[in-house]
Amino acid sequence: MLVQDMPANFLCAANQHPRNIPVIPPTRNAATDFNERADHFYRFTPPNTVGRISVHVKEAKLTKNYGLVSMDPYCRIRVGTAEFQSNVCNSGGKNPQWDRVFNFYLGTGVDSVYIEIIDEKQFTEDQVIAYAHIVLPNGVFHGEKIDEWYPLSGKQGENMEGLVNCEISLIPCEQTTQAIPVEEYQQATLPPLFNPEDLEDLKSMFPQIDEDLMKDILIEKGGDKAIAASILIEMAD
Numbered sequence: 001m002l003v004q005d006m007p008a009n010f011l012c013a014a015n016q017h018p019r020n021i022p023v024i025p026p027t028r029n030a031a032t033d034f035n036e037r038a039d040h041f042y043r044f045t046p047p048n049t050v051g052r053i054s055v056h057v058k059e060a061k062l063t064k065n066y067g068l069v070s071m072d073p074y075c076r077i078r079v080g081t082a083e084f085q086s087n088v089c090n091s092g093g094k095n096p097q098w099d100r101v102f103n104f105y106l107g108t109g110v111d112s113v114y115i116e117i118i119d120e121k122q123f124t125e126d127q128v129i130a131y132a133h134i135v136l137p138n139g140v141f142h143g144e145k146i147d148e149w150y151p152l153s154g155k156q157g158e159n160m161e162g163l164v165n166c167e168i169s170l171i172p173c174e175q176t177t178q179a180i181p182v183e184e185y186q187q188a189t190l191p192p193l194f195n196p197e198d199l200e201d202l203k204s205m206f207p208q209i210d211e212d213l214m215k216d217i218l219i220e221k222g223g224d225k226a227i228a229a230s231i232l233i234e235m236a237d
Contacts, residue, residue, distance in 0.1 A: 045105070045173055046105060046107075046213070046216065047216060048107055048108040049105050049106065049107055049108070049173055050106045050107065050108055050110075050141075050170075050172065050173065051105075051106055051170050051171050051172040051173050052103060052104070052105060052106065052170070052171045052173075053079060053103070053104050053105075053106040053113075053136075053140075053168065053169070053170050053171075054101060054102070054103050054168070054169050054170070054171070055077060055079070055101070055102045055103075055104070055113055055166055055167075055168050056099075056100070056101045056102075056166060056167040056168075057075055057077065057086060057098050057099075057100050057101075057102065057115065057164065057165075057166050058097070058098065058099055058165040058166065058167065059095065059096060059097040059098065059099070059164075059165050060073070060075075060095070060096050060117055060130070060152070060162060060163065060164040060165070061094065061095055061149075061162050061163050062093075062094040062095070062096075062117070062129065062130060062152070062161060062162040063094070063156055063160065063161050063162045064094070064129075064156060064161070065093055065094050066119060066127065066129050067119065070091045070092070070093040071091075071092060071093055071094075071096075071119040071129070072088050072089065072090050072091060072092065072119060072120040073088070073089050073092050073096040073117050073118065073119055073120070073129070074086050074087060074088040074089065074096075074098070074117075074118055074120060075096075075098060075100075075115055075116065075117050075118070075164075076115070076116045076118060077102050077113065077114070077115050077116075078113070078114045078115075079102075079104040079106065079110060079112075079113055079114075080104070080105075080106070080107050080110045082104050082105065084102045084104075086098045086100040086102075087100065088120050094162070096117070106170065111135060111136050112133060112134060112135045112136060113133075113134040113136065113166075113168070114131070114132070114133050114134070115131060115132045115134065115150075115164060115166070116128050116130070116131045117129055117130040117131065117152065117164065128154075129154055129155075129161070130152035130153065130154040130161035130162060130164075131152065131153055131154065132150045132151065132152050132153065132164055134150050134166065134168075136168065136170075137168070140168055140169065140170045141170060143170075144169075145167060145168070145169040146167065146168045146169070147165075147166075147167040147168075148165075148166065148168075149163040149164070149165050150163065150164050150165075150166060151163060152164055193218070193219045193223060194215070194218035194219060194223035194225075195223060195225070198218065198223065198225040198228075199211075199214060199215065199218060201225065202214050202218075202225065202228060202229060202232065205229065205232070206232045209232055209235065214228070214232065217231055217232065
Protein backbone atom coordinates (compact mmCIF):
# COMPACT_ATOMS: atom_id res chain seq x y z
CA MET A 1 0.00 0.00 0.00
CA LEU A 2 1.37 3.39 -1.00
CA VAL A 3 1.28 6.17 1.57
CA GLN A 4 1.94 9.72 0.55
CA ASP A 5 1.53 13.11 2.18
CA MET A 6 -1.88 14.72 1.80
CA PRO A 7 -2.13 18.32 0.58
CA ALA A 8 -2.45 21.01 3.22
CA ASN A 9 -6.05 21.81 2.21
CA PHE A 10 -7.22 18.18 2.17
CA LEU A 11 -9.79 18.64 4.96
CA CYS A 12 -10.99 22.06 3.80
CA ALA A 13 -14.21 22.49 1.88
CA ALA A 14 -13.81 23.35 -1.75
CA ASN A 15 -14.11 26.98 -2.79
CA GLN A 16 -14.25 28.03 0.83
CA HIS A 17 -14.06 31.77 1.32
CA PRO A 18 -13.45 33.62 4.56
CA ARG A 19 -16.64 34.87 6.16
CA ASN A 20 -17.29 37.72 8.51
CA ILE A 21 -18.25 36.28 11.87
CA PRO A 22 -20.71 38.56 13.71
CA VAL A 23 -19.49 39.86 17.02
CA ILE A 24 -22.01 39.34 19.80
CA PRO A 25 -22.06 42.33 22.13
CA PRO A 26 -21.75 41.73 25.86
CA THR A 27 -24.94 41.00 27.73
CA ARG A 28 -26.69 44.13 28.97
CA ASN A 29 -28.95 44.42 31.94
CA ALA A 30 -32.70 44.36 31.47
CA ALA A 31 -33.14 48.02 32.38
CA THR A 32 -30.74 49.18 29.64
CA ASP A 33 -32.40 46.97 27.05
CA PHE A 34 -35.88 48.11 28.11
CA ASN A 35 -34.93 51.80 27.91
CA GLU A 36 -33.40 51.43 24.44
CA ARG A 37 -36.49 49.59 23.19
CA ALA A 38 -38.66 52.33 24.68
CA ASP A 39 -36.57 54.99 22.90
CA HIS A 40 -37.16 53.25 19.57
CA PHE A 41 -40.86 52.84 20.26
CA TYR A 42 -41.43 56.48 21.21
CA ARG A 43 -39.74 57.96 18.15
CA PHE A 44 -43.25 58.30 16.75
CA THR A 45 -46.04 60.03 18.68
CA PRO A 46 -49.65 59.29 17.69
CA PRO A 47 -52.07 62.17 17.11
CA ASN A 48 -54.10 63.54 20.05
CA THR A 49 -51.39 62.61 22.56
CA VAL A 50 -50.75 64.69 25.67
CA GLY A 51 -47.40 63.04 26.39
CA ARG A 52 -45.65 59.92 27.57
CA ILE A 53 -46.61 58.80 31.05
CA SER A 54 -44.33 56.63 33.16
CA VAL A 55 -45.82 54.53 35.96
CA HIS A 56 -43.32 52.85 38.29
CA VAL A 57 -45.17 50.16 40.24
CA LYS A 58 -42.90 49.37 43.18
CA GLU A 59 -44.71 47.19 45.71
CA ALA A 60 -47.96 46.54 47.55
CA LYS A 61 -49.03 45.87 51.12
CA LEU A 62 -52.14 43.70 51.01
CA THR A 63 -54.65 43.16 53.79
CA LYS A 64 -55.36 39.48 53.24
CA ASN A 65 -53.67 36.39 51.81
CA TYR A 66 -56.28 34.62 49.66
CA GLY A 67 -55.58 30.89 49.54
CA LEU A 68 -54.00 28.15 51.61
CA VAL A 69 -50.45 28.97 50.55
CA SER A 70 -48.57 32.21 50.02
CA MET A 71 -49.87 34.08 46.98
CA ASP A 72 -47.89 34.69 43.76
CA PRO A 73 -49.12 38.17 42.81
CA TYR A 74 -48.55 40.09 39.60
CA CYS A 75 -50.09 43.36 38.50
CA ARG A 76 -51.84 44.47 35.34
CA ILE A 77 -51.92 48.16 34.49
CA ARG A 78 -54.10 49.98 31.96
CA VAL A 79 -53.96 53.54 30.64
CA GLY A 80 -56.64 54.29 28.07
CA THR A 81 -56.77 51.26 25.79
CA ALA A 82 -53.15 50.20 26.38
CA GLU A 83 -52.47 47.43 28.86
CA PHE A 84 -49.31 45.84 30.26
CA GLN A 85 -48.52 43.17 32.82
CA SER A 86 -45.70 42.83 35.35
CA ASN A 87 -43.63 39.84 36.33
CA VAL A 88 -44.96 37.42 38.97
CA CYS A 89 -43.65 37.94 42.49
CA ASN A 90 -43.32 34.31 43.53
CA SER A 91 -44.43 33.72 47.13
CA GLY A 92 -44.88 37.47 47.49
CA GLY A 93 -47.89 36.91 49.74
CA LYS A 94 -49.22 40.11 51.24
CA ASN A 95 -46.06 42.11 50.45
CA PRO A 96 -45.27 41.62 46.74
CA GLN A 97 -42.52 43.69 45.13
CA TRP A 98 -42.29 44.24 41.36
CA ASP A 99 -40.17 47.37 40.82
CA ARG A 100 -41.46 47.58 37.24
CA VAL A 101 -41.71 50.71 35.06
CA PHE A 102 -44.51 50.96 32.48
CA ASN A 103 -44.52 53.59 29.73
CA PHE A 104 -47.70 54.66 27.94
CA TYR A 105 -48.92 57.28 25.52
CA LEU A 106 -51.39 59.47 27.39
CA GLY A 107 -54.18 60.34 24.99
CA THR A 108 -56.25 63.49 25.12
CA GLY A 109 -59.06 63.10 27.67
CA VAL A 110 -57.38 60.22 29.57
CA ASP A 111 -56.77 61.22 33.20
CA SER A 112 -56.45 57.99 35.17
CA VAL A 113 -54.54 54.74 35.63
CA TYR A 114 -56.20 51.42 36.46
CA ILE A 115 -54.22 48.75 38.32
CA GLU A 116 -55.24 45.18 39.15
CA ILE A 117 -53.31 42.87 41.48
CA ILE A 118 -53.78 39.24 40.50
CA ASP A 119 -52.81 35.99 42.21
CA GLU A 120 -51.32 33.49 39.75
CA LYS A 121 -52.85 30.04 40.15
CA GLN A 122 -51.34 26.72 39.11
CA PHE A 123 -54.47 24.68 38.46
CA THR A 124 -57.31 27.22 38.36
CA GLU A 125 -57.96 30.58 36.76
CA ASP A 126 -55.91 33.49 38.11
CA GLN A 127 -57.76 35.53 40.73
CA VAL A 128 -58.03 39.32 40.93
CA ILE A 129 -57.47 40.13 44.60
CA ALA A 130 -57.32 43.93 44.55
CA TYR A 131 -57.59 46.91 42.24
CA ALA A 132 -57.08 50.68 42.23
CA HIS A 133 -58.42 53.44 40.01
CA ILE A 134 -55.86 56.24 40.26
CA VAL A 135 -56.86 59.68 39.02
CA LEU A 136 -53.69 61.43 37.86
CA PRO A 137 -52.71 64.22 40.28
CA ASN A 138 -52.56 67.73 38.85
CA GLY A 139 -48.87 67.94 39.71
CA VAL A 140 -48.11 65.26 37.11
CA PHE A 141 -49.24 67.64 34.35
CA HIS A 142 -46.87 70.32 35.68
CA GLY A 143 -43.69 68.28 35.57
CA GLU A 144 -43.84 66.78 39.08
CA LYS A 145 -42.89 63.19 39.84
CA ILE A 146 -45.54 61.89 42.26
CA ASP A 147 -44.58 59.00 44.57
CA GLU A 148 -47.59 57.89 46.62
CA TRP A 149 -49.31 54.92 48.26
CA TYR A 150 -52.76 54.40 46.72
CA PRO A 151 -55.60 52.46 48.42
CA LEU A 152 -56.76 49.14 46.97
CA SER A 153 -60.31 47.84 46.80
CA GLY A 154 -61.70 44.31 46.53
CA LYS A 155 -63.73 41.73 48.45
CA GLN A 156 -62.94 43.41 51.76
CA GLY A 157 -64.57 46.61 50.52
CA GLU A 158 -63.65 49.91 48.91
CA ASN A 159 -60.11 51.03 49.88
CA MET A 160 -59.92 48.06 52.30
CA GLU A 161 -57.54 45.67 50.48
CA GLY A 162 -54.30 47.47 51.32
CA LEU A 163 -52.03 49.90 49.46
CA VAL A 164 -49.93 49.96 46.29
CA ASN A 165 -46.88 52.20 45.89
CA CYS A 166 -46.56 53.94 42.50
CA GLU A 167 -44.36 56.72 41.15
CA ILE A 168 -45.97 58.61 38.27
CA SER A 169 -44.44 61.18 35.92
CA LEU A 170 -45.28 62.70 32.54
CA ILE A 171 -43.13 63.90 29.64
CA PRO A 172 -45.25 66.30 27.54
CA CYS A 173 -45.21 66.14 23.75
CA GLU A 174 -43.11 68.77 22.04
CA GLN A 175 -45.46 70.48 19.65
CA THR A 176 -44.01 73.15 17.39
CA THR A 177 -46.08 74.86 14.79
CA GLN A 178 -44.42 76.96 12.13
CA ALA A 179 -46.42 79.32 9.94
CA ILE A 180 -45.58 78.87 6.27
CA PRO A 181 -46.08 82.10 4.32
CA VAL A 182 -48.19 81.60 1.22
CA GLU A 183 -48.32 84.16 -1.53
CA GLU A 184 -51.84 85.39 -2.09
CA TYR A 185 -53.62 83.89 -5.09
CA GLN A 186 -50.71 81.54 -5.66
CA GLN A 187 -51.73 78.01 -6.48
CA ALA A 188 -49.24 75.19 -6.38
CA THR A 189 -49.50 71.46 -6.85
CA LEU A 190 -48.24 69.84 -3.68
CA PRO A 191 -46.44 66.52 -3.89
CA PRO A 192 -48.16 63.52 -2.27
CA LEU A 193 -47.38 63.02 1.42
CA PHE A 194 -46.24 59.45 0.71
CA ASN A 195 -46.14 56.91 -2.09
CA PRO A 196 -49.28 54.71 -2.01
CA GLU A 197 -47.17 51.77 -3.19
CA ASP A 198 -44.99 52.15 -0.08
CA LEU A 199 -48.12 51.96 2.07
CA GLU A 200 -49.18 48.74 0.32
CA ASP A 201 -45.72 47.26 0.93
CA LEU A 202 -45.91 48.10 4.64
CA LYS A 203 -49.42 46.63 4.88
CA SER A 204 -48.16 43.34 3.49
CA MET A 205 -45.18 43.38 5.87
CA PHE A 206 -47.19 44.30 8.99
CA PRO A 207 -50.78 43.05 8.54
CA GLN A 208 -51.40 43.23 12.30
CA ILE A 209 -50.83 47.00 12.49
CA ASP A 210 -53.59 49.49 11.76
CA GLU A 211 -53.43 51.10 8.29
CA ASP A 212 -54.18 54.59 9.61
CA LEU A 213 -51.25 54.32 12.01
CA MET A 214 -48.98 53.37 9.09
CA LYS A 215 -50.20 56.45 7.16
CA ASP A 216 -49.49 58.69 10.16
CA ILE A 217 -45.96 57.30 10.48
CA LEU A 218 -45.26 57.74 6.75
CA ILE A 219 -46.50 61.34 6.87
CA GLU A 220 -44.53 62.05 10.05
CA LYS A 221 -41.33 60.70 8.43
CA GLY A 222 -41.78 62.52 5.12
CA GLY A 223 -42.76 59.40 3.19
CA ASP A 224 -39.51 57.58 3.99
CA LYS A 225 -40.52 53.92 3.83
CA ALA A 226 -37.27 52.62 5.36
CA ILE A 227 -37.62 54.76 8.50
CA ALA A 228 -41.32 53.91 8.77
CA ALA A 229 -40.55 50.20 8.48
CA SER A 230 -37.94 50.36 11.26
CA ILE A 231 -40.46 52.03 13.57
CA LEU A 232 -43.13 49.43 12.74
CA ILE A 233 -40.67 46.62 13.43
CA GLU A 234 -40.09 48.00 16.93
CA MET A 235 -43.83 48.37 17.51
CA ALA A 236 -44.55 44.86 16.23
CA ASP A 237 -41.99 43.39 18.66
